[in-house]
Amino acid sequence: MELSHLKEIIPNYKNITLKKGEILYHEGDKPEYVYFLESGLVGLFHISENGSETFLRVFSPNNILGHRSFFAEENYHATSMALCPTKIVAISKEQCQNTCSQDPSFLKNITRILAKDLREAELRLAGLQDKTAGQRIAESLVYLKLKYPQKTWTRKEIAEYSCSTYETVTRLMTKAEKEDIIKKIGRDFEILDIQKLLKLK
Amino acid sequence: MELSHLKEIIPNYKNITLKKGEILYHEGDKPEYVYFLESGLVGLFHISENGSETFLRVFSPNNILGHRSFFAEENYHATSMALCPTKIVAISKEQCQNTCSQDPSFLKNITRILAKDLREAELRLAGLQDKTAGQRIAESLVYLKLKYPQKTWTRKEIAEYSCSTYETVTRLMTKAEKEDIIKKIGRDFEILDIQKLLKLK
DNA sequence: CGATAGATTGAGAGTTTTCAACCGATGTGG
DNA sequence: CCACATCGGTTGAAAACTCTCAATCTATCG
Numbered sequence: 001m002e003l004s005h006l007k008e009i010i011p012n013y014k015n016i017t018l019k020k021g022e023i024l025y026h027e028g029d030k031p032e033y034v035y036f037l038e039s040g041l042v043g044l045f046h047i048s049e050n051g052s053e054t055f056l057r058v059f060s061p062n063n064i065l066g067h068r069s070f071f072a073e074e075n076y077h078a079t080s081m082a083l084c085p086t087k088i089v090a091i092s093k094e095q096c097q098n099t100c101s102q103d104p105s106f107l108k109n110i111t112r113i114l115a116k117d118l119r120e121a122e123l124r125l126a127g128l129q130d131k132t133a134g135q136r137i138a139e140s141l142v143y144l145k146l147k148y149p150q151k152t153w154t155r156k157e158i159a160e161y162s163c164s165t166y167e168t169v170t171r172l173m174t175k176a177e178k179e180d181i182i183k184k185i186g187r188d189f190e191i192l193d194i195q196k197l198l199k200l201k
Numbered sequence: 202m203e204l205s206h207l208k209e210i211i212p213n214y215k216n217i218t219l220k221k222g223e224i225l226y227h228e229g230d231k232p233e234y235v236y237f238l239e240s241g242l243v244g245l246f247h248i249s250e251n252g253s254e255t256f257l258r259v260f261s262p263n264n265i266l267g268h269r270s271f272f273a274e275e276n277y278h279a280t281s282m283a284l285c286p287t288k289i290v291a292i293s294k295e296q297c298q299n300t301c302s303q304d305p306s307f308l309k310n311i312t313r314i315l316a317k318d319l320r321e322a323e324l325r326l327a328g329l330q331d332k333t334a335g336q337r338i339a340e341s342l343v344y345l346k347l348k349y350p351q352k353t354w355t356r357k358e359i360a361e362y363s364c365s366t367y368e369t370v371t372r373l374m375t376k377a378e379k380e381d382i383i384k385k386i387g388r389d390f391e392i393l394d395i396q397k398l399l400k401l402k
Numbered sequence: 403c404g405a406t407a408g409a410t411t412g413a414g415a416g417t418t419t420t421c422a423a424c425c426g427a428t429g430t431g432g
Numbered sequence: 433c434c435a436c437a438t439c440g441g442t443t444g445a446a447a448a449c450t451c452t453c454a455a456t457c458t459a460t461c462g
Contacts, residue, residue: 046323046324046327048327048330048332049331050331052331054323054326054327054330054331056326056327057323067316068316068319068320069316071309071312071313071315071316072313072316072317072319072320073313074316074317074320077320077323077324078323078327100309101305104302104305107308107309107312108272108301108308110312111272111308111311111312111315112272112273112274114272114312114315114316114319115268115269115270115272115273115275115315116273116275117319118269118273118315118318118319118322119269119273119275119278121319121322121323121326122247122255122257122258122278122279122322123247123278124326125255125257125322125325125326125329125364126247126249126255126257126279128326128329128364129249129253129255129364130249130250130251130253130255131249132417132418133417133418133419154439154440154441155440155442156440163326163329163330164418164419165418165419165420166440166441167418167419167420167421167441167442167443168418168419169441170441170442170443171443173441174442174443184441186426186427186428187426187427187428187439187440187441333449333450334449334450334451355407355408355409356408356409356410365450365451366450366451366452367408367409368409368410368411368450368451368452368453369451370409371409371410371411372410372411374409375409375410375411385409387458387459387460388407388408388409388458388459388460
C-alpha cells in the first residue's frame with residue numbers, strides 16, 4: 001500500500017523516534033493515533049500472563065500501524081515495539097477520520113490490508129494444527145529473512161513468530177546448516193536453498 | 202452489524218438454500234459473490250493436505266461472508282460449509298462495489314468486522330502458545346455454546362475450533378461433567394458454571 | 403429395530419518443551 | 433585496542449502434554 005503521500009495530505013502530524021526495544025503502545029492502551037512507519041522496523045507482540053510472547057506482525061517502511069484497533073474501535077490487543085531505530089509519524093484519530101471521508105481509496109486500502117492480514121493470521125492458526133514445529137520455523141526463516149533481510153533476527157524472535165521455542169529454532173538451524181541449506185554468519189544467517197529449507201524434515 | 206436492510210438497497214440478488222454439510226464455496230475458488238446469511242449457520246474451515254481441519258469462523262443470521270476474499274482481492278483461503286439448513290443471499294461483486302460507493306457506512310462496517318476478526322484470529326494464535334488444550338477447549342465450549350446455543354456442536358467441531366482432537370474434547374467434557382460444571386444431554390450439553398469451566402485444570 | 407454417525411475410554415507413542423549448563427559473539431569503557 | 437560484561441546461542445537429557453490408535457459403547461434416525 002502506498003501511503004507515502006500521507007504527510008502531504010495530512011495538515012499536521014507528530015514525529016516519533018524510537019530506539020530498538022522501545023514501545024510505541026502497550027496492549028490495553030486506548031488508541032489516540034494511527035501511525036505511519038517512515039523508517040526502521042516494528043514488531044507487534046502479544047504477551048500472555050505466564051510471560052510467553054507471540055510475534056504477530058512486522059511493520060516496515062510505508063506500513064500503517066495501530067489501524068486495527070482504530071477501525072475496530074477497540075483498545076490495542078497487542079504491544080508494538082521497535083525492532084531497530086525507527087521513525088514514525090503519528091496522525092490523530094480525527095485526522096484519520098477526515099482522510100477516510102475525503103479520500104475513499106484510503107479506507108479501501110486499509111480494508112484490503114486488514115483482509116490480507118486476516119488471511120495470514122488464520123492460515124498461521126491452521127498451520128499450528130497441521131505443521132510440525134520444524135516446518136513452521138523453516139517458513140518463518142524464509143518469511144522473515146527474505147522480506148526483511150537487513151535485520152539480524154534473533155532465535156527468540158524467530159521462535160515467537162513460528163510459535164515455538166528458541167532452543168527448537170537453534171536445533172533446526174543447526175540441522176539446516178549441516179545440510180548446507182543455510183549458513184550462519186555470526187548471529188545472523190543466510191538462506192542458501194529456499195526449496196530445501198521448506199522441505200526440511 | 203446490521204445488514205438486514207441489504208435486500209432493500211440491492212436491486213437484484215440470488216437466493217441460495219443449503220442443507221447441512223453442503224458447501225457454499227471451496228478454498229481456492231475465485232470469489233464471484235459476497236454472501237449474506239439470512240438463516241441457519243455456516244462454518245469456515247481450513248483443510249490441510251494431510252486432512253486436518255481447522256474451524257476458523259462461524260457465521261450466523263445477519264452476518265456477511267465471503268467479504269474477506271472480496272476486499273483482499275484474493276481467492277478464498279478456506280471453505281464455507283453449512284452447519285445446519287441455511288438460507289443465504291448472494292450479491293454480485295459489482296453490486297457490492299456499488300453499495301460501497303453509495304453507502305459509505307457499508308464499507309466502514311465491513312472494515313470494522315475485519316478488524317475485529319483479525320484481533321480474534323491473532324488472539325487465538327497467541328492462545329495456542331500460552332494455553333493448554335484443556336483451556337482452549339473450555340473457552341471454545343463457552344464461545345460456541347453461549348453464542349450459538351441452538352446448535353448441537355459435535356466433539357469434532359469443538360476440537361477443530363479449539364485446535365485439538367475430539368478425544369481430548371471428550372475427556373475434558375467428561376471431567377467437567379464429573380465436577381458438575383457441564384451437563385451432557387444426549388450428544389448435546391449445557392454449561393452449568395461458566396467461571397468454573399474457564400478455570401478447569 | 404437395525405444401521406450409522408458420533409462419543410467414550412484406555413494405553414502407548416512421539417514431538418516439543420523445559421531445565422540446565424556451557425559456549426560464543428558483540429560492543430563498550432577504561 | 434583489549435578486557436570484560438552481557439546478551440544471545442548451543443547442546444543434552446528428561447519431562448510433559450497431547451495425540452494417535454484401537455476397541456467399545458451410545459444416540460439418533462430412517
